[in-house]
Amino acid sequence: MNKAFIVLQREYLTRVKKKSFLIATLITPIFMLAVTILPGYLATVDDKESRTIAVIDETSLFLNNLPETQYTKFHYLPVEQLQSTRNSLGKNNYYAVLHIPANILTTNKAEIYADKQVTFDIKEYIQSKLGTEIERLKKAKIIAATGMPDLEQKLEKTRTNIDLSTIRLDSSGNAQSGSAEMSMVVGYIAGFMIYMFIFIYGSFVMRGVMEEKSNRIVEVIVSSVKPFQLMLGKIMGIALVGLTQVAIWVIIGAGAMTGIKAFYANDNIAAVQAQNIMSSNGVVQEQMIQQAPAATHSNEAITHIFSMIDNLPIPLLIGCFIFFFLGGYLLYSSMMGAIGAAVDSEEDAQQFMLPVTIPLILSIVILVSIAKNPEGPLAFWTSLIPFTSPVIMIARIPFGGVPTWQIILSMAILVATIVGMIWVTGKIYRTGILMYGKKASWKEIWKWLRYNNY
């Protein structure tokens, strides 16, 4: 086994010392952050293009009543000009023509004509402004009919928002504040990460084996190391690379969390102070007061998120993540190692990769429904089947309701399958790495299983 360790060292060091490893490790969190934050950020960036929209209002109710913005202007035209303005779109200066039909109050329908796709924001804007205006008209009518001028204010007071907190009881009956959404998000992310890891590091193993085979170095090496030790050293070395990457991310993540927590703690104090100062200054007060509650509100949300994260079963989650990551990786990478040994080229590898990875892909497909119903029969069975359990079980853990016996059973089945799988793939590997120029087929591989090797 000493020699397997020398192999492990090489596999680990050559990969960790590569610049691409460092870059991938640092870039991935930034990329993930960008993917989550960027769309939200882009949505808040204002559209700075000036547009004038011609309005043909058959009802005359909206004449000069639609609020304009700095960039979106309305120009009201007589009804007769509808056809001509519409036809000359693109030649005149109008961005679009808004046609408000006479029966809008009963049909709630209007049209907008443009010679190109109307932007989403414009559509939204017009929809909401038309709606508000119609609502106002209808309300005015009702208020006039009832003779209660403060009807609207009274109705406004009846508006109620329910804050439903989900409280999970732990085994001893203690209440734990938790959030189904949070568990779902964390479960999905954890499941997806395991899926990615198995895929990425599994194909590292495959490509490593293929490299050794196609470089013809393998025969030199197996004259000093048992093929099994070589395979084991490689798989373990690459697993360590993966764990190193996870460790770096956990450290970065924990650091970032503490940082954000500290930042918001300060921010809360600052917000309170700001409010105190503002109240003594009458001029800016009105404007600031609108913002201050919004700020404290978002702070509350973040504190809430943190408390939810704190309430996740973190140690169990991390423990299971490492176990199922390693387990799933061992299972799949031993198969991918055998594929790498069996084939001569990347193209040949594809025909074997697909059937092997189908359960893995399947588990990511059903992950969404698992997250919706983490205790259902689908969740139960797929978290026991070793080919899907690494991804599914880890997605169930954050909900906290998985019985211990299920976790242990799932782990035991996984370990037993790994042992069996390594025995089988080890045989394929030993024969395959020394078969040059022979096109592997399932039939051929079946024969290899019966060869006499050490």
Place this chain on the structure above:
Amino acid sequence: MELLQAQNIEKNYAEHRALTDVSISVEEGQVFGLLGPNGAGKTTLIRIINQITAPDNGIVLFEGRPLRGSDVEKIGYLPEERGLYKKMKVGEQALYLARLKGLSRHEALKRLKYWFEKFEIQTWWNKKVMELSKGMQQKVQFICTVLHEPQLLIFDEPFSGFDPINSNMMKDEILELKAKGATIIFSTHDMASVEELCDHIALINKSKKILDGKVDDIRNQYKNNNFEITYEGNYGTISSNLPNEFQIIDHTENHQVNTIKIHHEAGHTNSEMLAALLPYAEITSFREIIPSMNEVFIRVVEEANR
């Protein structure tokens, strides 16, 4: 004393038989040539000796006892299909392979220094393998094979891919290793190098051993009653007057020295042949032609396949 004995080795693959009852015996200090056409089973036998694959039947003895796992450290193997990690640095790679053969890092470094100086390739240490030419890579592989100073060295087609200068250097290295007491199994298609290097050969054809013995004995055994005679005289007179039992296979005429190659049929003696020649030629030299290993190889394999 025998360092290595393979006894009654048999190995089957799904569709074909790679080795049928093959036994070889390699004495200590010998250079043993393992010959045979492509696909005969040589590489399978070599892999069995290296414990890369197991025989279905038969046993391999090393120093008189069954081969053990730890014996890989006493064997150095340069396979026919050989390569290196392309992106790894030469020095690191040599160190890695040496450690896999059981050398400590310290010892491996010391010995690598010696070999890199000997081959004058110190500057390669930090180069990546892919920056080296094929011949350069072969040198590195050779060093990796011999670095742990194994008792038994196995070279499978060691000269393929070498230019004549480098393959001569390799031959010298092999002879030097032999002089230092190493036992060498050597598989090749280059029969000239077999004559130069090997003491003993075994020839495998279609999974069976069909010839085994000392190189000199085998060549003598396949003598064909062919003789080379240099003479002064007229070729025309000789060829028209020589009795039929003596066939001229070849002849060359130079200004001073004429050479003739004659085959005499079995049952005739050399004296009879010379007596028949004497009236027409002044003989300056006479020697029996011993067949080259190349001729022996072709003859034996063709006979076996007939």
